[in-house]
Amino acid sequence: MTARLTGAVRLGGIVGNPVAHSLSPVIHNAWLEAAGLDGTYGAFSPRDAAGFETLVAFGRAGLLSGVNVTAPFKEQAFACADTRSRTATASGSANTLVFRDGQVFADSTDGEGLLRALSQQAPALSLKGSTVVMLGAGGAARAAVAALRDAGATVRIVNRTRDRAEALATDLGGLIEVGDAATAFAGAALVVNALSVRPAIDPESLDPATVVMDMTYRPVRTPFLTAARSAGLTTVDGLAMLIGQAGPSYRAIFGVEPPDLDPRPLLLAHLGETA
Structure with a gap:
């Protein structure tokens, strides 16, 4: 079964600068394909804070379901949200933004x-x-x-x-x-x-x-x-932490539980490692 892309596609992604090295698209797209969901997960690299604000505006407009956030935008992500989870509030930063009905919800799954x-x-x-x-x-x-x-x-x-x-x-x-x-x-x-x-x-x-x-x-x-x-x-290792934070992020962005697919072998193969 493969993911379907239609006019109702759910678009998520990872936002950072630099971000090309991120393994998050490998994890999320593997889960989307395994679940056969109408969705895709990309990588976004705004040049600066203004670019990040533009991306958030796209989310408020309903063009994005949600994003993960990495350096250097985590504190800006926290600040731009309308509501925040207790976890995000406790840490003062956010690695996940969810867009619903023009509102921005910030969470931290790290x-x-x-x-x-x-x-x-x-x-x-x-x-x-x-x-x-x-x-x-x-x-x-x-x-x-x-x-x-x-x-x-x-x-x-x-x-x-x-x-x-x-x-x-x-x-x-x-x-x-x-x-x-x-x-x-x-x-x-x-x-x-x-x-x-x-x-x-x-x-x-x-x-x-x-x-x-x-x-x-x-x-x-x-x-x-x-x-x-x-x-x-x-x-x-840090790979276990990356996978651990991806599960709740996937649930928040796409609104469903991740499928029963361990992404670690895929990530190790992507990195060219065996352990």
Whole structure:
């Protein structure tokens, strides 16, 4: 069965700049085809904030069902919405916009994607009452920190610029601390890398029970995760998080549950990887 495109087609997509590297179209179009839905999912790359506003106007006009949003537009997406989910409000950013009857609804599924990835690849990890170290304080970290806090963890943010970490901790509040790279990892049950580069930490120095996660998925087995595996640690990859956040996004944009199709083999093949 294949997707049908008619005058009633539902159009979704991923919005960012750059965005050509995104795997979201691979996931969503595979699900659309498997379900035989009248829909398609593309990639949009506005040049600037004004271009993003134009895309939102198309959505308000009924030309788009919804979009996922990535850098650098997540905070703008949050600001442009008429209504926002509790999750988006907690993180102060949005990765999903849904357009209905001229209105814009903002949500954030990144945190849900992170929690799903942890439950799949580190099922023995219990977040409630645990300490989590978040490496980075940028946009990628924001929704993740909020989700981990809401799951009952104390989150220590470690960032090269301490002021930025303190600003994030102040914005989100709750069980969030700013840690020092020399001492933050003591007693950590989970270390999450939200940086775009390999962090300057030796996994051999971590407790053997520590779980290590990298939000980057190019490559899926990053140097940081490879080193953690060599040290005998449980690892969680960014591809699992990407798939985890795609499910609720698909449901929001297309109005149905994703079909029973695991997109991971397709994504690995697309990346030319085997694990």
